Amino acid sequence: MPCNGWKVSLYLSGKGSTVTAVSKSALISKGLSNKQGASDNAKNSFSLISMKDSGNNPSQNDSKISRMLKELTQLACRSGASDATAISTGDILVEDDLANLCRKPRCESYGLSTSCPPHVSGPSGFRELLKSFKHAIVIKIDVPLKILLSSERGDIMRLLHEIVAGVEQAAVKTGYSSSKAFAGGSCKKIFCHDYEGCRVLTEGGECRNPMHARPSMSGFGINVSKLMQAAGWTMNRYNSETNTDVSSTAPICGLILIG
Numbered sequence: 001m002p003c004n005g006w007k008v009s010l011y012l013s014g015k016g017s018t019v020t021a022v023s024k025s026a027l028i029s030k031g032l033s034n035k036q037g038a039s040d041n042a043k044n045s046f047s048l049i050s051m052k053d054s055g056n057n058p059s060q061n062d063s064k065i066s067r068m069l070k071e072l073t074q075l076a077c078r079s080g081a082s083d084a085t086a087i088s089t090g091d092i093l094v095e096d097d098l099a100n101l102c103r104k105p106r107c108e109s110y111g112l113s114t115s116c117p118p119h120v121s122g123p124s125g126f127r128e129l130l131k132s133f134k135h136a137i138v139i140k141i142d143v144p145l146k147i148l149l150s151s152e153r154g155d156i157m158r159l160l161h162e163i164v165a166g167v168e169q170a171a172v173k174t175g176y177s178s179s180k181a182f183a184g185g186s187c188k189k190i191f192c193h194d195y196e197g198c199r200v201l202t203e204g205g206e207c208r209n210p211m212h213a214r215p216s217m218s219g220f221g222i223n224v225s226k227l228m229q230a231a232g233w234t235m236n237r238y239n240s241e242t243n244t245d246v247s248s249t250a251p252i253c254g255l256i257l258i259g
Contacts, residue, residue: 003077003084065135068174069258072137072167079163082142082251083233089133089257091230092222096123099221107218109186113198114207115215116186123221132178133259138231139163140251148250154193156252157185158212164254165212171258181256182222187213217255224253 069086076084102110102117109116121129141163143156161183168181188198191209199205207213217224228235228251236250 003081068171068176069135069137072171072256072258073139075170076137076139076163076167079166080141080159081139081163083231084137084139084167085231086135086137086258087227087230089130089136091226092130092136092255093226094123094126094130095221095223097221098223099123099219102219109189112186113188113192113213114200115213115219116188117219119201120215120219122219126220126222129180129257133257135258137167137256137258138227139167139254139256140228140231140233142249142251144249148252154185154190157183158190160184160252160254161187161190161214162212164256165214167256168214169211171256176258178259179257181214181254182217182220183214183254184216184218184224184252186216214254217253222255227253227255 073084073086099117099122101107107116111118113119139160141156141160147153147156164181164183168179171179187209191213192198195208196202198207200207225235233251236248
């Protein structure tokens with residue numbers, strides 16, 4: 001089910017930043033302050049008790065897992081997602097060719113951070129990782145093309161990272177300590193655009209945004225179109241030659257492996 005019908009909508013005030021106004025109003029409507037990110041909201045509002053498998057009753061464990069997944073999808077909605085749903089990891093398709101697009105033709109973010117190729121394990125590593133998981137949560141934010149095609153796209157991408165990071169941290173808090181979140185876009189451009197380089201790569205230091213920044217799905221070859229299909233959503237692809245209606249929307253997606 002959609003998250004109470006919420007989605008990012010155009011805020012045409014005629015003044016100032018379109019996406020900034022949208023982001024602030026969206027966050028406020030979700031109960032977040034201007035200084036509080038989605039993952040911070042997760043830590044403060046998520047109250048589900050630990051539901052890690054602990055008994056010998058399969059049906060009871062299945063019920064607990066279902067409740068936990070429902071709570072986590074609801075958390076994603078409260079944090080700003082347009083929709084969120086649980087899927088089986090068996091529905092996640094990984095393709096080497098998709099990951100190769102980061103390298104050739106080379107993405108402008110290639111090599112800029114530890115969250116993008118060639119600094120990630122890629123499709124082979126992700127396939128191996130999937131073997132340890134049965135459940136996943138997919139989230140999306142429906143974003144007006146006017147924002148996606150503007151310089152303010154980064155604000156919405158940051159929100160995406162914060163939402164999946166918040167869900168991941170909430171899952172860890174319940175006892176699913178291996179849970180891992182994935183988003184989209186370069187964390188270097190989203191979080192550290194004011195710095196010359198990624199601190200981890202250039203200085204051997206710690207990440208400046210470990211609570212929020214998450215790896216991009218593209219570097220692992222995750223087929224987002226199939227991911228949306230598994231979630232029961234329609235993928236509206238933008239084509240600059242055929243789609244000139246910037247009032248329409250397109251989704252950006254994130255993934256959290258729960259385990």
